[in-house]
Amino acid sequence: MKTKILILAAISYSLVGFSQKNEIKTAEKALKSGDAIAAKAAIESASGMIGGADDKMKAEYYLLKGNIYKDLAQKGDAAAFDVAIEGYNDLIALEAKTGKQKYTAEAQQKLTAITADLVNSAVTDNQEKRYKEAGEKLYKSYNLSKNDTIYLYYAASSAVNGGHYEQALTYYNELKDLGYNGSEMKYSAVNIETGEVEEMAKNQRDLMVKSGTYKDPKDERTPSKSSEIVKNIALIYTQLGQDDKALEAYKDARANDPTDVNLILNEANLYFKLGDKEKFKALMSEAAEVAPDNPDLFYNIGVINMEQGNLEAARDAYKRALEINPGYVNAQLNLSTTYVNEGNSMIDDMNKLGNSKADIAKYDVLKKKKDSLFREGATVLEDALKLNPDNQGILTQLKNIYGALGDNENFMRLKKLLGE
Known part of the structure; x- marks a missing residue:
């Protein structure tokens, strides 16, 4: 009897593994044919059994899951971005643990592509005045690419444009804590044929000037965004009625830019609201x-x-x-x-x-x-x-x-x- 029980258990385990492989192959085939909905259904069927799979099958599952949901996100399902990111990150974590990095490079490339997809989708959201969604997507882009802090800055700007002040405040405070400056060097030269000033990458600009088709090269640093950030924090606290926090934020903002006239006026208005007419x-x-x-x-x-x-x-x-x-x-x-x-x-x-x-x-x-x-x-x-x-x-x-x-x-x- 014991032998039979062990045999049945082995057969059951084999059937589970076979079912996982079958669902993963079905999902892969559906994705290749362009049917992301069918692929999603198949990969979800495999999800309940993946915990008992071997590392090789788990890696294939996570990669395919990321690919399927990435495709769904590109087709307009904004919620699919998070699932795709989760799939790729689970794959990278698994292969880091096992030391067999078969799909890690591909997953990292896909995450980079998702960053671009999120930014493009956020641009569309902003154009169509879906500012909250735009801010959330840009924040996800920032989290995927921590070096691109500009995405966090644009996330805050989108939230402000939509009047989502608490969302914007979260982003601005994170920028402040990071010491974000936002200043960058711009390279330009005059197109001799058109007479127009054109911006381009430094190496390209230098080559164009050297070739004689451009002249008057200029290197200009854009202003720091630090003052804008601390100013907006103060203004948002005022907008939210958090007067004590607003006054503290104004101190920071004024210290950063003591000659900003509008900042002085806004602080003055807050003091009037608080009844301090002398201030x-x-x-x-x-x-x-x-x-x-x-x-x-x-x-x-x-x-x-x-x-x-x-x-x-x-x-x-x-x-x-x-x-x-x-x-x-x-x-x-x-x-x-x-x-x-x-x-x-x-x-x-x-x-x-x-x-x-x-x-x-x-x-x-x-x-x-x-x-x-x-x-x-x-x-x-x-x-x-x-x-x-x-x-x-x-x-x-x-x-x-x-x-x-x-x-x-x-x-x-x-x-x-x-x-x-």
Whole structure:
């Protein structure tokens, strides 16, 4: 009886091994014929039995598994990337353990190809505004190729573009911890035939210049991305409402780039939000000292003050921006809007008044003041039209002001200028 039991066990083991080989061959044949779905079904049938297989069969299984799922990933199954990577990594680990590296080189080549596939797929995702998926694929590309930290940087950028701030924060913090700089050398020369500046690899550029078809070679280093990374970390913490972490991040960002005006403004806005108006004012003054002739700075100061309801301070900033750049359309529009907003604030007070003699008198005073503010806003835009006579934004806002004033003559004039 014992002999028979041993024989039956041996036969059972032999049948299992035969079944594994059969499924692997079926999967291989299906993959070669282009039927990745059938290949997937066959390789999955073999997966439950692979634990008892010998090392040779396991290696064949892992390689085929990687190849099948790589093919599925190339055909649009994004989830297949992970399974393909797992298959190849299991193969490499197995052969490292056994010392028989029959398929390792092939698996490593396939992983390199998957990196390229992931990047290409991420490009498509970004174009079609699937930013979260793009970021995840670029992060996988980075993990497959640790030397290509640029993929991690682009993963963070994709996440930000999609508003996936926590995902982006993870990537940016990893970049910061790595000390990622992102600066690189660019090599260029002027094409003598076309007169265009062209970038190319250094060796190629040098050969082209030597051949006489290109001239004026230049080696230029691109700016470091370190400041951008720490700045974005600070901005994301602000966006997520994590104010304490944001303030710490701003310290890092300011230390990295103390003259970044927008960074100063964002930090100032955070302090205003936290109720520290003295720190807010100090940072605003610092920003103005850093860039006293920058119209964008004063425009942004105007925007921040406008958002906080500080209309007089906003007007002063917009007027300073217009002193520097008289044709600054957005500053013109916003300066006008400060008067309109103040006028609109009186409408609620007017509507709350009753029909008593005192209320009617108060109503007339408020209406006169509101109309005066509206006309002040209109004057700003009439002056703006002298420099930008065809600007649709100015024309439309001016038309609306005259409509609110009941000034039909000017309203119709603006409608005509707008072609309505």
